[in-house]
Amino acid sequence: MKAYEKLKNLRRQKGLSQLQMGKIIGTDASNYSRKERGEVKIYEDEWEKLAKVLGVSSESIKNNELKHSQRSENGIQDSNIAYSKIPNFILETQHKYIERLERENKKLIEENNKLKNSAIN
Structure with missing residues (x-):
């Protein structure tokens, strides 16, 4: 070829x-x-x-x-x-994005738990 x-x-x-x-x-x-x-x-x-x-x-x-x-x-x-292999710059970008989503998800879970607790009280 x-x-x-x-x-x-x-x-x-x-x-x-x-x-x-x-x-x-x-x-x-x-x-x-x-x-x-x-x-x-x-x-x-x-x-x-x-x-x-x-x-x-x-x-x-x-x-x-x-x-x-x-x-x-x-x-x-x-x-x-x-x-x-997928180029490293793409993997790094995806990894950073996943970390960001995990942080946002954690904050949302915490906020959701606070709302649940305030509704119970």
Whole structure:
């Protein structure tokens, strides 16, 4: 599989649009589309930015040699599909959100208990 095909597949797996990917490297959707089709060169710094958002190394995208299933720290790479960990920044954001919800839930439970106690008395 060519690097451009891998890039397109990874982008789709992550649910990202060409517009979003273009913004990451500082271009519009049309130019990004040409890059994804291999019509326009993707520079090394662009590969790094794209790989970071996709949660893989730029080398794994650009590697033209397919490997059989391989377990690694970052997940499993199959000959047709790449499974990778969710990027840390997304996990951190979700973790902070969960903590916030837990604090709010605790406050609501306390308030509810106070209201119950005042109704009983």
